[in-house]
Amino acid sequence: MxxxxxxxxxxxxxxxxxxxxxxxxxxxxxxxxxxxxxxxxxxxxxxxxxxxxxxxxxxxxxxxxxxxxxxxxxSEIPVDDADDLFAVREALEAATARRAARRAAAQFSAGGPDTQWWETRRELAAILDEGDEAVASGQVELLPELNIRFHLGVAELSRSSSLTALLRQIAGKIEWLYASDVDSRGIRSWAEHRGIMAAIDAGNAEAAEQGMAAHVHGSRSGYLSRFKEKDANAM
Amino acid sequence: MxxxxxxxxxxxxxxxxxxxxxxxxxxxxxxxxxxxxxxxxxxxxxxxxxxxxxxxxxxxxxxxxxxxxxxxxxSEIPVDDADDLFAVREALEAATARRAARRAAAQFSAGGPDTQWWETRRELAAILDEGDEAVASGQVELLPELNIRFHLGVAELSRSSSLTALLRQIAGKIEWLYASDVDSRGIRSWAEHRGIMAAIDAGNAEAAEQGMAAHVHGSRSGYLSRFKEKDANAM
DNA sequence: CATACAGCGATTGTATTCAATCTCACATTT
DNA sequence: AAATGTGAGATTGAATACAATCGCTGTATG
Missing domain, CATH: 1.10.10.10 (Winged helix-like DNA-binding domain superfamily/Winged helix DNA-binding domain)
Incomplete structure (x- = not known):
């Protein structure tokens, strides 16, 4: 890959x-x-x-x-599929977050150092710092790219190449939807990443899964409310 | 495409x-x-x-x-991802079934003939007949292929190329999981297709969505129960 | 006047050829 | 003996050359 x-x-x-x-x-x-x-x-x-x-x-x-x-x-921008893509993404990312937390828990219980895992984990920390810095300095235009990298990073922590590949595709479509109309995502959305990361680090699979699901769900709601005037048929 | x-x-x-x-x-x-x-x-x-x-x-x-x-x-067979793949598939196919039913309802209310839709619909009817015939004659080895074609056909009725493309990928993985260990799927599972198709034809979005979700969910349960002795970690 | 059709330019699909890189065995060194 | 460097062979990445197909225009024909 x-x-x-x-x-x-x-x-x-x-x-x-x-x-x-x-x-x-x-x-x-x-x-x-x-x-x-x-x-x-x-x-x-x-x-x-x-x-x-x-x-x-x-x-x-x-x-x-x-x-x-x-x-x-x-291809056509999948604007008609936005709602469903978010729904699929919610199920998908709930799974990756849960698996990432499970793997984090296994990290402390047994097994070797797993340098690959720590490498990705370190990269995620850097992404979070970079995003916070971007928020602090008002450079919100950097957030979309960092947002994708964070979510793909969590998927990579899940060690499931199937789910990661699927997320990569859906994330591409979602990014496409956002970029075609709006230039940046909300700042509040970014702040939620820390909580998800903490749940993963703590090995709390339920909290990670629910946190990620809520995060994606909120993202979906934000998107739909922003474009509800254009797509009256969506929902 | x-x-x-x-x-x-x-x-x-x-x-x-x-x-x-x-x-x-x-x-x-x-x-x-x-x-x-x-x-x-x-x-x-x-x-x-x-x-x-x-x-x-x-x-x-x-x-x-x-x-x-x-x-x-x-690549490695995504056996560790089976549970999550089924979960994503459930969300995905619930969406395609719902959209297919919506489109069927729109078919009778207004708009042109939409020959493409009817073409796919006719193909689905043929697939259902073929599957029933296979069941009747005991040729269950034909069911996996027909099963994929049915589900992809429903996705095509949904007129969402994004969702169809995603399903195509997940279906490939699921098929891979089945083919690597078991040669055929259950007959009961096949019989459920008629009900889903009827809900779509009736334009009943809720029934189509729930029927498809239950169908996929049952498929997932069947798969997991069959391999639960091999994967104790899978939930 | 509408329509079928033949030719041509443009574009895609494939084959062939050459350059760049990796793998692995083997020799060398410490 | 273990680790490291080196070179040959194999394999991939890319460029060029050629064949096949499509779309369109212009013309002839009913």
């Missing part, structure tokens, strides 16, 4: 894949835009082959749609 | 991708197996380029893991 939190991409293919995804999420490539492989190849200074590989991956991720011999286009 | 139910794959890349996935799910490629691009290329009589594209897609799908310049290996 590619390094999820710190993306030190060694190959052009991975780098281009991330670049295209970002361009889609942040609106540089609007929905419906036709994507030609040649243009991307020349734009990033590489050949078509790695571009094609990136497109195949992004197709599975749901950001582009391709038809054989007809080319690729940017 | 690729044709999900009837997979008429025009390009070798898509065909090989499906073939590799099947080989992984049904154990021909055990977990941890090292995959070299050349071997797959010669095996399927194509060059390495489409094989690489297939591998990039399967990597996102979670069936293989790759490290730059080091090659790809078959």
């Amino acid at each position: 590619q390094p999820s939190l710190a993306s030190g991409d060694p190959t052009p293919r991975a780098r281009v894949q991330d670049e295209i995804r970002r361009d889609i999420i942040f609106g540089k490539l609007p929905a419906g835009t036709r994507i030609t492989e040649s243009s991307l190849a020349t734009k990033y200074g590489i050949s078509r082959v790695p571009v094609r590989e990136a497109l195949r991956a992004l197709e599975v991720e749901g950001f582009v749609e391709s038809k054989p011999f007809a080319g690729s286009t940017v | 690729q044709p999900s139910l009837a997979s008429g794959d025009p390009t070798p890349r898509a065909r090989v991708q499906d073939e590799i996935r099947r080989d992984i799910i049904f154990g021909k490629l055990p977990a941890g197996t090292r995959i070299t691009e050349s071997s797959l290329a010669t095996k399927y009589g194509i060059s390495r380029v489409p094989v690489r594209e297939a591998l990039r897609a399967l990597e996102v799908e979670g069936f293989v893991e790759s490290k730059p310049f080091a090659g790809s290996t078959v």
